[in-house]
Amino acid sequence: MSRRGDWVYENNGGTCVAIAGADYCVVAADTRLSTGYSIYTRDYSKICKLADKCVLASSGFQGDIKALQKNLSARHLIYQHQHNKQMSCPAMAQLLSNTLYYKRFFPYYAFNVLGGLDNEGKGCVFTYDAVGSYERVGYSSQGSGSTLIMPVLDNQLKSPSPLLLPAKDSVTPLSEMEAVDLVKDVFASATERDIYTGDKLEIVIINASGIQHEFMELRKD
Amino acid sequence: MAKVDADLPLKGGFSFDLCRRNEMLVKKGATLPGFRKTGTTIVGLVFQDGVVLGADTRATEGPIVADKNCEKIHYMAPNIYCCGAGTAADTEAVTDMVSSQLQLHRYATGRESRVVTALTLLKSHLFSYQGYVSAALVLGGVDVTGPHLHTVYPHGSTDTLPFATMGSGSLAAMAVFESKYREGLTREEGISLVAEAICSGIFNDLGSGSNVDVCVITKGKTEYLRNHLLPNPRTYVSSKGYSFVKGHTEVLSTKIIPLTQKEKVEVAAEGDAMEE
Numbered sequence: 284m285s286r287r288g289d290w291v292y293e294n295n296g297g298t299c300v301a302i303a304g305a306d307y308c309v310v311a312a313d314t315r316l317s318t319g320y321s322i323y324t325r326d327y328s329k330i331c332k333l334a335d336k337c338v339l340a341s342s343g344f345q346g347d348i349k350a351l352q353k354n355l356s357a358r359h360l361i362y363q364h365q366h367n368k369q370m371s372c373p374a375m376a377q378l379l380s381n382t383l384y385y386k387r388f389f390p391y392y393a394f395n396v397l398g399g400l401d402n403e404g405k406g407c408v409f410t411y412d413a414v415g416s417y418e419r420v421g422y423s424s425q426g427s428g429s430t431l432i433m434p435v436l437d438n439q440l441k442s443p444s445p446l447l448l449p450a451k452d453s454v455t456p457l458s459e460m461e462a463v464d465l466v467k468d469v470f471a472s473a474t475e476r477d478i479y480t481g482d483k484l485e486i487v488i489i490n491a492s493g494i495q496h497e498f499m500e501l502r503k504d
Numbered sequence: 505m506a507k508v509d510a511d512l513p514l515k516g517g518f519s520f521d522l523c524r525r526n527e528m529l530v531k532k533g534a535t536l537p538g539f540r541k542t543g544t545t546i547v548g549l550v551f552q553d554g555v556v557l558g559a560d561t562r563a564t565e566g567p568i569v570a571d572k573n574c575e576k577i578h579y580m581a582p583n584i585y586c587c588g589a590g591t592a593a594d595t596e597a598v599t600d601m602v603s604s605q606l607q608l609h610r611y612a613t614g615r616e617s618r619v620v621t622a623l624t625l626l627k628s629h630l631f632s633y634q635g636y637v638s639a640a641l642v643l644g645g646v647d648v649t650g651p652h653l654h655t656v657y658p659h660g661s662t663d664t665l666p667f668a669t670m671g672s673g674s675l676a677a678m679a680v681f682e683s684k685y686r687e688g689l690t691r692e693e694g695i696s697l698v699a700e701a702i703c704s705g706i707f708n709d710l711g712s713g714s715n716v717d718v719c720v721i722t723k724g725k726t727e728y729l730r731n732h733l734l735p736n737p738r739t740y741v742s743s744k745g746y747s748f749v750k751g752h753t754e755v756l757s758t759k760i761i762p763l764t765q766k767e768k769v770e771v772a773a774e775g776d777a778m779e780e
Contacts (some may be wrong), residue, residue: 317568320543320672320710372585427567439746468742475738476569479709504562504713504736 286338292392293318294449296328296479298428300466301398303406303421307459307490310398311466313428313474313501314483325482325503328334332494334359336401337372337486339379341428343413344392346397350491351391354382372399376409378419383415390414406454406489421455428480430489435469442467459488460488474501532693545673545712546576546587548642549685551667551694554651554722558698559587560673560706561731562713569713574729577719581606581617582726584645585719586626589671591638598639602626619645619652623662631660640670646721647693671757673712674707680704695720700731706735 299312312362316327331352332339339355341348358378362370370378376397383391390413397409397417410423422440424432440455455462466486474481486497530536543564548557559576562569578586578599584606588595602625606617619700623643630637641656667685669677680701689697695718705712716733719726 315709321712322708415546464742464744467740471740473736475572478564478713480566500739502713502736502739 293346293426293502294343294392295323295345296427297342298424298426298432298470298473298477299329299342299394299396300406300424300432300436300469301340301396301410301422302436302457302462302466303398303408304406304457304459304462305406305454306400307405307462307488308338308398308400308406308408308485309459309462309466309488310338310340311394311470311484312342312426313470313480314485315479315481316345317479322482328485330485330487332487333370333375334372334399334458335369335493336489337370337397338489338494339395339397340425341393341395343394345475347391347398351382351393357460358382366368371402372397372407372409373419375399376407376419379409379411380415380417382490383411387414394429396425398487400491401435404491405494426480428477431476432469432472436465440464456487459490462495463488470499470501493498508774537673543711544576544589544671545669545677545702545709546589546642546671547677547698547701547705548587548644548653548667549680549681549689549694549698550644550651550653551689551691553655553691554646554720556691556694556698557585557587557642557644557719557721558702559717560702561715562706562711563592564711571605572583572714573683573731575717577717577728579603580622580643581645582722583647584617584619584760585645585721585726585728586622587642587670588643589640589642589674594637594639595641598626598637599631599641613655616647617645618647618649619643619654621651623652623654625655627660630656630658634684635659635712642668642670644721646723652719668707669701671705671712673709674706676704677701691720691722695729695732703733703735717734 296313296317297313299311301319310330314327315325316323329342330338331495333339333355359370373391379397395411399407401407408420409417411417415436422436463486470484481501484499488495524531544560546559548555561573563571563574576587578588580586580599580603586599588599602622605625606622606768610617635658640658643654643656645652653668654666655663655670674741684697698718700717702716714736715731718729718732
């Protein structure tokens with residue numbers, strides 16, 4: 284049996300989803316924090332507001348994620364001092380990628396989804412791996428339930444690839460209400476089959492009027 | 505004459521002949537098949553008139569729920585039931601096997617089965633497989649000698665207890681029992697305590713979930729309360745629904761192969777009727 288004392292990571296579970304619309308962005312994550320077969324707490328937010336129109340949802344090792352969020356918030360504050368304005372979502376996306384790759388050889392155990400509005404006011408979603416590879420997409424999911432959720436989103440939202448020519452819009456034609464309904468249904472389904480997803484769903488909606496929060500109960504077993 | 509081929513060693517227990525081959529295959533990069541564990545909460549307690557058994561209904565394959573409503577309380581005899589935790593195939597197979605053996609024994613002796621008989625059959629089988637049959641059981645029943653409750657571990661050891669819990673949720677359930685159990689509970693108190701212990705496992709252990717199954721065994725009567733509690737309904741159903749119209753899935757190519765020509769076959773004049 285390997286009894287290495289050097290495994291410094293822990294997986295706290297959970298699932299994150301983001302969907303980009305024509306003039307809105309929906310970012311959602313469950314609120315369960317777990318370890319192994321136990322629950323630490325049923326009421327933990329995995330969503331962090333980085334800028335006025337930019338929200339980060341992360342699943343993985345929450346210790347690393349707290350440090351990552353602190354890092355990004357600090358860098359954003361410096362940016363605001365130097366440029367006298369908030370960072371745009373695409374700019375924050377690049378910053379996050381660079382921050383993750385900076386620790387390429389001792390990574391943040393974080394699976395991120397960044398959501399917000401771009402400079403034109405259109406919804407944008409960026410999806411990452413643990414070391415900073417990222418892509419702008421129309422929707423994405425990360426975390427323990429992502430394999431259950433992604434195929435359903437693919438079926439319902441069918442986002443065109445950003446590699447297509449001529450460039451097609453990656454935003455979904457769904458209305459804000461329909462997107463929120465889809466997110467709720469998809470999380471309820473993932474909760475049925477994934478033991479690490481459940482308790483409560485936190486939904487953040489970013490649009491021209493600002494940021495709104497919504498909560499929904501999920502199965503607690 | 506065909507040679508009598510003994511596939512299994514006559515004395516029982518595993519034949520480890522293929523272990524070296526499996527090790528070689530793993531070294532070459534093959535993956536051994538996994539097995540489904542129940543990741544469970546099972547409990548039992550002795551009350552005034554008999555025993556009450558309880559179990560959750562979630563079966564997991566790693567982090568995924570394979571079955572949301574499986575049955576973990578297995579029939580052994582009309583007066584004996586057994587809850588199973590561990591590898592689902594193992595608990596199912598071992599309880600089915602001992603249940604058959606008990607029935608044959610009932611025919612041979614002309615008497616009701618005793619819990620200690622089931623216990624001895626289970627423990628000797630599990631011991632001979634040296635813990636490789638991963639079945640952790642809570643065995644309970646009422647016979648002429650009175651009410652009995654036992655736990656059986658995968659290596660073949662047993663305990664006789666007034667209240668017992670097994671599975672990944674056993675600590676959550678035992679916490680409830682240790683706080684609230686006392687001797688001489690009534691039937692309603694027994695059922696309610698068992699349900700509370702299973703719920704503790706369902707909500708606090710990620711390997712357990714869904715519904716509560718209960719089985720009450722008393723002298724002369726057994727009640728199997730399948731899905732006694734359903735504390736986990738689905739929280740949201742989309743009112744919009746989903747439709748999958750033709751064209752929703754992109755068709756890349758179509759190939760139609762016509763069936764070969766149909767031939768008329770004349771039935772021959774009545775031949776011999778089929779024998780037997």
